[in-house]
């Protein structure tokens with residue numbers, strides 16, 4: 001029986017263990033996690049979501065405080081168009097986050113950055129241009145474009161000196177999205193080096209509509225694989241979403257995958273950025289507690305634990321400090337929902353917003369517990385101590401389990 005270690009991912013001159021740990025914003029896939037995966041020979045992702053707040057936490061900078069001071073006067077205003085991001089500071093924060101990570105990199109693997117195009121940041125095109133280019137300046141090994149598939153992203157990078165040497169990939173959930181993307185970028189004379197095919201069981205935002213449950217990762221993957229073969233396009237295909245064991249991974253390699261992208265199993269590792277008590281919530285989760293809902297202001301369905309504090313909270317929008325989901329005219333659908341509830345409020349009542357959540361605030365404070373479909377199986381990957389707490393795992397343990405296990409087996413941590 002084959003295992004993941006029987007395969008290798010070739011990207012240019014790199015030969016890698018074909019395990020990619022996907023980006024998990026905001027700082028759930030920390031630099032520590034990405035670096036550990038790179039040390040072990042795979043590909044780890046950091047994320048550039050809410051980079052100012054991540055940088056403040058990592059390096060004691062004051063980007064968020066300073067931005068709030070600058071725009072505090074606008075807090076009562078629903079129109080946030082005045083609260084623009086300073087592009088110079090955005091580049092600076094991104095460079096700091098990326099360069100410090102890359103300086104610490106050891107081992108044969110690579111560190112990529114996950115860049116969610118749906119973070120429209122009150123000026124979608126220019127902020128995305130700055131984010132992409134600053135990450136390239138700071139030496140990132142690769143960029144994975146996700147959530148949004150802004151068809152012009154390659155054009156925003158094409159005159160950068162590293163455009164042809166850096167590894168570039170996209171996340172798609174359908175052949176049609178891939179075809180549109182390839183058509184749009186043809187002019188740049190540059191293809192993506194890899195394509196992550198993300199199915200409906202993934203964590204974070206989903207690239208499907210409300211009918212997500214009718215789709216199947218393997219069916220989408222084989223459709224894309226067959227089309228690429230017919231077009232004689234040799235691009236590494238990386239399925240993602242619900243690949244929970246080494247055996248699941250080995251199966252997709254037999255179907256022609258070049259690597260797998262995984263995330264959920266790493267949410268309960270020491271290196272993951274979630275606070276320890278939240279990791280315990282992930283361990284304890286039951287299948288009934290996991291839902292796909294529409295409360296993200298991005299407009300995409302998102303999977304999360306129903307008992308997370310982000311659901312039904314009435315948090316005051318904090319776009320003057322954050323504002324990552326402001327559209328090109330300075331609006332966020334959460335801020336609108338909040339205002340609706342505020343105006344309808346009876347005296348003495350507390351504001352509660354059900355249809356949307358303040359994603360910036362809740363992702364920053366780890367109160368939005370986004371998760372993969374198989375989070376309910378995490379309890380089977382560890383041991384429970386007498387006090388009821390599950391043991392956190394090391395990223396190395398989970399990585400090696402994917403690399404070497406066969407069948408549906410999961411290696412439990414050793415009792416010391």
Ligand SMILES: Cc1cc2nc3c(=O)[nH]c(=O)nc-3n(C[C@H](O)[C@H](O)[C@H](O)COP(=O)(O)O)c2cc1C
Pocket residue numbers: 021022023024025026028047049114116146147171198201202203204205240241242243261262263264265267370371372373374
């Ligand atoms: C907690 C969590 C957060 C995630 N955040 C992001 C994100 O910010 N951007 C993104 O492109 N994908 C995100 N994802 C998706 C993963 O990168 C990955 O493709 C997917 O979850 C793999 O499936 P698995 O979790 O079943 O292994 C997230 C997944 C999880 C579990």
